[in-house]
Amino acid sequence: MLLQGYLPAILQGLASTLTVAAVSLAIACVFGLLGAVAKLSKSRPARWAAETYTTLIRGLPELVLMLLIFYGGQILLNQLAEAQGWGYIDVPPFAAGTLTIGFVFGAYLTETFRGAILAIPAGQSEAALAFGMTRGQVLRRIVVPQMIRHAIPGFSNNWLVMVKATALVSIIGLDDMVHRANLASAATREPFTFYAAIALLYLAVTTVSIFLLSRLEKRFSLGVKQVQF
Amino acid sequence: MDWDVVRAAIPEFGKGLKVCLLLLALSVGTGFLVSIPLSIARVSANPWLARPVWLFTYVVRGTPLLVQMFLVYYGLAQFEAVRESAAWPLLREAWFCAWLAFAVNTTAYTTEIFAGALRATPAGEVEAARAYGLSGAKLYTRILLPSALRRALPQYSNEVVGMMHATSIASTVTLVDVTRVARDVYANHLLPVEAFGMAAVIYFTLTFTLVGAFKLLERRFLRHLATERTGAAAAAAPAPRAA
Numbered sequence: 220m221l222l223q224g225y226l227p228a229i230l231q232g233l234a235s236t237l238t239v240a241a242v243s244l245a246i247a248c249v250f251g252l253l254g255a256v257a258k259l260s261k262s263r264p265a266r267w268a269a270e271t272y273t274t275l276i277r278g279l280p281e282l283v284l285m286l287l288i289f290y291g292g293q294i295l296l297n298q299l300a301e302a303q304g305w306g307y308i309d310v311p312p313f314a315a316g317t318l319t320i321g322f323v324f325g326a327y328l329t330e331t332f333r334g335a336i337l338a339i340p341a342g343q344s345e346a347a348l349a350f351g352m353t354r355g356q357v358l359r360r361i362v363v364p365q366m367i368r369h370a371i372p373g374f375s376n377n378w379l380v381m382v383k384a385t386a387l388v389s390i391i392g393l394d395d396m397v398h399r400a401n402l403a404s405a406a407t408r409e410p411f412t413f414y415a416a417i418a419l420l421y422l423a424v425t426t427v428s429i430f431l432l433s434r435l436e437k438r439f440s441l442g443v444k445q446v447q448f
Numbered sequence: 449m450d451w452d453v454v455r456a457a458i459p460e461f462g463k464g465l466k467v468c469l470l471l472l473a474l475s476v477g478t479g480f481l482v483s484i485p486l487s488i489a490r491v492s493a494n495p496w497l498a499r500p501v502w503l504f505t506y507v508v509r510g511t512p513l514l515v516q517m518f519l520v521y522y523g524l525a526q527f528e529a530v531r532e533s534a535a536w537p538l539l540r541e542a543w544f545c546a547w548l549a550f551a552v553n554t555t556a557y558t559t560e561i562f563a564g565a566l567r568a569t570p571a572g573e574v575e576a577a578r579a580y581g582l583s584g585a586k587l588y589t590r591i592l593l594p595s596a597l598r599r600a601l602p603q604y605s606n607e608v609v610g611m612m613h614a615t616s617i618a619s620t621v622t623l624v625d626v627t628r629v630a631r632d633v634y635a636n637h638l639l640p641v642e643a644f645g646m647a648a649v650i651y652f653t654l655t656f657t658l659v660g661a662f663k664l665l666e667r668r669f670l671r672h673l674a675t676e677r678t679g680a681a682a683a684a685a686p687a688p689r690a691a
Contacts, residue, residue: 278655280613283627283647290640379510386512390620397515404522411523418511418519425510 222416225403229413232399233420239313239385239395243320244378250325255332269329276326282387284323289315289391316388324381331373336362338369368439375432382424396420453642457633464629465650468615471543471625475550476611482555487562488588501559508556514617516553521545521621546618554611561607565600566592598669605662609655616651626650 222229257269276284293310300308339362347357389397400417404410489497490505508516524530524539538544569592577591619628630647634640667674 275652278652279648280616280627280651282616282619283630283644283651286627286631286634287640287644287648290634291644294640383512386514387617389514397512397518400515400518409526411519411526414515414519414523418515421512421515422507422510 222403222412223407223409225399225407225413228403229396229399229416229420232394232396232417233424235394236382236385236396237424239317239320239388239393240378240382242317243324243381243385246317246321247324247328247377247381250322251328251332254325254329255336258329258333259336273326273329276323281320281323281384282390285316285319285387285391288319288322312388312391312393316385316391316393320381320384320388323384324377327377328374331370331377332366334373335366335369339365368436368443371432371436371439375429375436378432379425379428382428383421386421450637450639450642453633453637453639454646457629457643457646460629460633461626461646461650464624464626465654467618467623467625468612468654471546471550471615471618471623472608472612474547475554476608478547478551479554479558479611482551483558483562484593486555486559487566490559490563491566505556505560508553509560513549513553513614514620517546517549517617517621520549542618542622546621546623550611550614550618553614554607557607557610558604561600561603562596564603565596568599569596601662601666601669605659605666608662609658612654612658613651616647 254269254272257265258273260266289310289312292315293308296308296310300306343361343365344357347361348354352360385395386397389395389401392398396417400410400413403413407413486501486504490501492498520539521542524545530536530539533539573591573595574587577587582590615625616627619625619631622628624632626647630643633646634643637643
């Protein structure tokens with residue numbers, strides 16, 4: 220039998236791991252873009268807020284942040300709910316997990332996106348503005364399409380680290396691949412088999428991601444001349 | 449904020465901090481020593497040396513540290529041969545398993561950092577050294593390693609800080625580190641902000657102490673790259689570290 224019949228359960232765990240990773244990535248992109256725009260803005264409070272955000276996140280372990288947001292957020296939310304008379308609110312582990320991971324990696328993506336925006340010559344935006352485009356149009360037509368190309372290497376790295384960081388959500392009770400492996404190990408008393416199996420699945424996700432992201436990078440660099448040494 | 453709980457927990461957090469720092473020093477120290485020969489093998493032209501090291505770093509860097517630690521701590525006990533071996537008294541210990549998993553993990557990342565720095569050696573330096581008659585071990589100990597390890601310093605500081613954060617994962621295999629203490633305080637008093645906030649303050653202080661220490665090292669060892677404005681060479685771009 221494949222993994223003593225636990226293979227389907229483990230694969231469901233994989234789906235859950237990938238869902239957590241994908242949702243966290245979307246959240247991280249939002250935080251990252253906001254952070255990058257804030258860091259590059261003329262407003263001093265915005266720059267200060269973004270600087271505090273990235274410094275704080277880089278100074279703390281993800282696990283501690285996750286526990287703080289999961290348990291602390293729960294109490295904060297319930298104090299708020301009590302004041303408003305809403306009754307008891309349970310923070311779902313999925314929301315806490317994805318929000319934390321997204322919030323943490325948003326700080327790293329802030330730096331990635333900031334660097335990518337700075338890599339675009341300022342003359343291009345100035346020229347677009349001189350042609351009468353609005354700021355929104357400049358962002359959509361000039362900055363973002365080129366920014367993606369510069370951001371892909373940093374983005375790839377963040378994604379690969381993030382997929383592995385999702386393993387931590389099992390600690391706050393999310394039913395991901397690690398949690399499934401814990402259950403199967405306890406039931407069969409063969410922990411090595413199951414932890415090795417999920418390690419291979421993580422490795423497979425990494426390998427497929429690297430392959431796809433390098434193709435994406437080629438796709439977005441089509442119009443760029445590579446230096447030949 | 450319940451300051452009485454915070455004050456009462458300080459001695460426990462002190463013990464947790466010791467565990468965290470000891471685990472960090474042991475694993476980073478081991479990782480540093482093992483990474484030097486491995487990174488030399490990694491950049492070697494001989495595929496029989498380079499490929500196995502590539503495979504090792506690929507597998508370790510492609511899987512979560514949490515899973516690696518579970519594999520060592522819970523997984524190895526599955527095999528009777530392991531349980532009856534001479535190493536079992538060690539492998540039964542959470543401390544030993546955490547050290548082993550952390551050391552292997554940081555070795556893989558550090559090897560790639562050092563290998564990258566070795567590859568970035570200017571070809572002229574090696575040619576000049578060969579012209580002076582240096583070869584083999586002397587070429588490495590006198591020319592390649594001193595300059596490569598210097599170049600690796602900014603990235604290596606990221607790795608050490610990342611490992612320090614990763615020690616929080618040891619709390620899942622019964623080690624009573626800062627994170628475990630925070631979880632116990634939370635379980636006893638149900639005060640998450642006090643418990644995890646205290647841990648956050650400790651980790652934050654540690655992070656910036658380490659960053660500051662590495663800045664000093666960089667100022668010392670990368671003086672030749674210093675600019676007048678910053679006083680030190682540019683730091684590596686902040687990068688996330690695997691969990």
